[in-house]
Amino acid sequence: AQSVTQLGSHVSVSEGALVLLRCNYSSSVPPYLFWYVQYPNQGLQLLLKYTTGATLVKGINGFEAEFKKSETSFHLTKPSAHMSDAAEYFCAVSEGGSYIPTFGRGTSLIVHP
Amino acid sequence: KAGVTQTPRYLIKTRGQQVTLSCSPISGHRSVSWYQQTPGQGLQFLFEYFSETQRNKGNFPGRFSGRQFSNSRSEMNVSTLELGDSALYLCASSPGQGQNTEAFFGQGTRLTVV
Numbered sequence: 001a002q003s004v005t006q007l008g009s010h011v012s013v014s015e016g017a018l019v020l021l022r023c024n025y026s027s028s029v030p031p032y033l034f035w036y037v038q039y040p041n042q043g044l045q046l047l048l049k050y051t052t053g054a055t056l057v058k059g060i061n062g063f064e065a066e067f068k069k070s071e072t073s074f075h076l077t078k079p080s081a082h083m084s085d086a087a088e089y090f091c092a093v094s095e096g097g098s099y100i101p102t103f104g105r106g107t108s109l110i111v112h113p
Numbered sequence: 114k115a116g117v118t119q120t121p122r123y124l125i126k127t128r129g130q131q132v133t134l135s136c137s138p139i140s141g142h143r144s145v146s147w148y149q150q151t152p153g154q155g156l157q158f159l160f161e162y163f164s165e166t167q168r169n170k171g172n173f174p175g176r177f178s179g180r181q182f183s184n185s186r187s188e189m190n191v192s193t194l195e196l197g198d199s200a201l202y203l204c205a206s207s208p209g210q211g212q213n214t215e216a217f218f219g220q221g222t223r224l225t226v227v
Contacts, residue, residue, distance in 0.1 A: 034215070043117070043203055043218035090156065099144055099207055100169050101216060103156040 002027045002093045006104035014112050019078040021107050023091030033074040034092040034101060035065055044090060086111045117206050117219035125225045131192040134222045136204030138185050144209025145187040147179060150201040162187055163209045194226045
């Protein structure tokens with residue numbers, strides 16, 4: 001069975017600081033991994049995804065994530081936070097062949113001026 | 114290409130009533146999934162339809178049901194509404210086959226049960 005753990009329900013950073021949102025997963029087969037972002041009263045928008053190949057994945061809005069199989073992690077980073085990055089971020093995993101991703105509980109990113 | 118469209122965006126219903134939510138997927142997508150999002154439980158999977166058949170189902174009571182039409186549009190129905198059904202209901206579409214499992218989400222329907 002697949003599962004996702006996002007460490008920290010809230011992360012607070014200053015504008016211009018590094019953003020690090022943590023995600024650990026469990027999966028019995030090679031996983032597909034996703035990060036989604038959700039703005040208030042909106043749906044989820046895909047930031048980036050890992051399926052196979054290069055373990056460092058670049059996404060939209062300057063975000064990137066690295067798949068580390070040995071650590072079963074897929075942490076999301078951005079070198080410099082912007083006020084517009086304030087949102088809810090969800091990590092998700094789907095096992096190969098499954099079209100139903102399992103989502104983490106989400107991390108609310110707060111950006112201070 | 115138009116995105117996933119959910120209607121209505123907001124609904125207020127009374128306890129005991131029933132409600133129907135609609136989702137139009139991205140053109141060419143044959144899979145439609147429904148999720149319930151609440152502050153306490155996060156994103157919970159309701160069910161997935163592929164080519165008019167329910168392919169996967171989450172752990173929700175029978176009051177929650179859905180269907181998919183031949184044009185891939187999907188509806189979700191909740192009968193005998195309870196206060197706890199208040200949530201943001203999200204629909205997601207995907208091709209449903211092949212290697213691409215990325216889900217594209219609609220903006221959601223905010224259901225308030227009073």
